[in-house]
Amino acid sequence: MNPAIKATLLVLSALVLLALPLWVNPGLLHLVGVTIVMGVFAVAWNLLFGYAGLASFGSGGLFSIGAYFMAVMLRAGWQDGFLLLILVSMAAGGLVAFLVGAIALRRSSGIYLAILTLALSEVLRLFLMRWHWIGAEDGLPNIVRPSFSIGIARVDLSNGHSYYWFLCLACAAMVAIMWWILHSPLGRTLRAIRLDPERTAFMGVNVYGYKLAAFTLSGIFAAGAGALYAPWAQIVTPDLGNMTRSVQPILYTLLGGASSFWGPLIGAFSFSAIEYATRTLVGIQEIITGAILLVIILVFPTGIAGAFSRFVGALMPSEPSSRHGSSVASAVRTETP
Amino acid sequence: MKMNRRNVVKAGLAGASVLAMPYVARSAMGTVRIGLITPLSGGGELYGNYIKSGAEIAAERLMKQGALGGAKIELVIRDDKGTPDGALTAFREITGDGVKLIAQGLFTSGLLATLPLLKEVDGTLVMVGPGSLPVTHEAFTPHAFRMGYTAPTFGGGQGALMAKKHPEANKWAFIRTDLSSVEDISGYFRLRLKEEAEKAGRSVELMDEILVPYKTADFRNQASQIAGSGADALFTTIQGADNITFYKQARGFNLDQRIGLMCDSGNELAIARAMGKTTPKSLWSWTGWYPYADPDNTASIEAVTMYKERTGEEYPSGFFGFAHDSILSLVDGLEKAGSTDSAKMIPAIESSTPTGCLGKISYRPEDHTFAGLLTFIRFGADESDPKGWKVFEVEHLNGADYLEPPTPGKKFER
Amino acid sequence: MLFAIINSLTTGMAVFLVAAGLTLIYGVMRILNFAHGAFFMVGAYLVSSMVGQAPPSTLALAAAAILAAFIVGLFGLVVQRVVLKRVQDADEHYMLIATFAVMLICVGVVKLIWGLEFLSVSPPPGLEGGNMLGPVFVPTFSIFVIVCGVLAFLLLELLLQRSWAGKMLTAMSRDRLMAQLMGLNVPVWMMVAVGCSFALAGLAGGLLLPNQTLSPVLGDQFLLMSFATIIVGGLGSIRGAFLAAILLGLIDGFNAIAFPNIPGVGIYIGLVFFLLVRPNGILGEEQI
Structure with missing residues (x-):
């Protein structure tokens, strides 16, 4: 897609998101906040899937590690170190992902890896459910939105919409870092591994090491999303790590388009929009969600982002395709004739 | 249907x-x-x-x-x-x-x-x-x-009611879902049952709780354990559909024949509606509301x-x-x-x-x-009824007597 | 102890009945079918509508289950035509999501037709009660489930290993392109396999119906267990699934006896353990 169009769209959507609290209903705003976090979570998942070709079904476990860590620390009164806490949560998620990946990636891949990660996150959830110190099934409520100081400036996120704006900025920062990582040599090597692991290995690349790096990075950002989520919802429960939560980034990614960096975010927002629009249609929610998914998979296998780039491409046939996004899209397309 | x-x-x-x-x-x-x-x-x-x-x-x-x-x-x-x-x-x-x-x-x-x-x-x-x-x-x-x-109110109330109504039940078995949200129901049932029995100068034996995971397909191990335990009364605290599966599989062991007194924590008529004439022959259950x-x-x-x-x-x-x-x-x-x-x-x-x-x-x-008022019903299979089951009796207790002490703003510790 | 083993076998065989169809469709189409549990549930609901709360005889239950298997098999053909066929060449993860979508729709429709209330069907007169087997009391229905499981296994083995049709299917699952070049009508055989897989789900639903309570979440309960089973057994292997079902049943039974305070965790730990020790399953082929 034309980089200029892309930049304009990006700036426009950022502005709309930042201005939302001024005019939308608080319920919708809450949903948007959750969606932003879930979008980042999905981008982190796609870092593993779209770029390294590995599917994890246990990302919800990493999300809840970040969320629980933040919840416990904030409830213990560590507000002042809020920014540091985000980093430590991410480190914790990264560490767990690294340890799991170090063992799992040596032994399994594909569907086996998917089920292995699913089982591990289920074990974590069962553990969280029976631990009274962190609230067992009811979870940890009353998480404060922190106020802290940076140098001499005092930042208070507990009032009005300030936490929403902070959430937007923090998520933008995480997305920017992921974008930068994926467009660095690391990202290019990962894509090479996805397309042809054997040939890449022949070129002297340590395939296992790169996969492990992707697995760890994905864990870092999943936990980061969780850490930002805790003060937004102000409650965390063990269900954050259940299978439904782990499947969500997958749905968002495929709906939006795995071949595009922005796909998962687009998917998350589209999904939430559908959900909000149909919220009063009691009793047929599953059918609606299922039907939409099915149509997307059958009609637009490259997701909304893929369909959109093709649409723009058709409008402007003379425009050369950009380096990013659509080039991966075409790669996937050749892979799936 | x-x-x-x-x-x-x-x-x-x-x-x-x-x-x-x-x-x-x-x-x-x-x-x-x-x-x-x-x-x-x-x-x-x-x-x-x-x-x-x-x-x-x-x-x-x-x-x-x-x-x-x-x-x-x-x-x-x-x-x-x-x-x-x-x-x-x-x-x-x-x-x-x-x-x-x-x-x-x-x-x-x-x-x-x-x-x-x-x-x-x-x-x-x-x-x-x-x-x-x-x-x-x-x-x-x-x-x-x-x-x-609250769990202490209806769980404890049911324990007290059973001790009063059924002095013949001496050995109690317990089975419950392994969820902390139902821990108190079973816990207070035991507490008040014991208290009430001791007040009347009796002693009751309370066996250890048998835990089952949430969403289980098979309860036969547990059902056979209970059937073989020599208990003459049973208190069941199992969530949702699992509960009915338990009663169904317990039929294979004739649990409702072997155990004289069966009690359920509150799945009330959902059991009877699903099981019809295969409902256990008599089951005491707490109910939030029994319309009649x-x-x-x-x-x-x-x-x-x-x-x-x-x-x-x-x-x-x-x-x-x-x-x-x-x-x-x-x-x-x-x-x-x-x-x-x-x-x-x-x-x-x-x-x-x-x-x-x-x-x-x-x-x-x-x-x-x-x-408010606590309501308990006893129901079970009944051949004469076209539904296959019937509510036999209703008991009330004053809920306020079993409320846990108030501690607004603070965690309540038993 | 003896009882615990028999009971573990019952659990294992119940899961095997569900998992057999799941591993069959994987073997042929390389699809991990999320909707399998949902169609198992449809089979159970269909049978419950046919026989009511109390089936008159074992024969009636079996006949209803076979009829349900047939109907669910037909649904399978529809799903194959409308969905699976179109995504079969896509990335495996896309197929996963496609079947996930089918599952959602299926559950939604079940709710609309049969409602949310719990339904229960009791075992037919011949299968109620139990017998003393030496010192232990064994419910007749347990024996019934074990017999059904073993029968299903033997039948499938016989069909796949010995019959002409089975050989065709095996050939196709090994190398689809080669089979096509040899003049095999792959799309038709594909339909047959998918139809059989769904029919197995429906049949399992009908046979296990008196064992379980019917609610719209019934599918989920069995889906995870059968996933674990076919993964541990090795994807696509009926024999592996059979062994794994027994093994996981035993682990679960052992868990209930040895660690009664943490029920339900054993399965997951066993699953993780097996995946790490035998990453491709007990009888799985090497992954390429």
């Missing part, structure tokens, strides 16, 4: 169309809007649907009676999907639109998410049916009232009659009653307060004692927990 099917579809469509109607952003003169937040998809959907029916019928009844000077009572119903996120989205949406009176239930985590927000939106909330302690203890807020019984418990209670009889006209079914779950009385509480409070301001609503609900499906509605002033 056919009846049931057709009606579910009908009810679903009717619900969809009613909910889809756009509602006016500011409440018009003569219209009172009450929010209802309940699971209409996901885990608690079955109960959420009973809650929805109960609330709708309450609104209809109250309008017919001309409550609030004949104002229109409009329910703003939102699905919380059984998650805190869903509850928060729904809560913020309807309060953002100016709704100040809310009924919400039934999951604790959803309530724990919304209770802290009540003050800033000047709202008054009635919690529909939750049994867990935190919502009136560490998470207590004066803006919320619990229309439901008191033939003189016109509210209860009217509500269940309206439900029957609507769906063709005669035995709605206890959550129907809780939901009905939650709406009644709010409307009655508003009538007395004359304003939806929480400063006026709270004392009005505290001091009023309307009569609803559950009998006289009153909340303990210290922590706003429900202090």
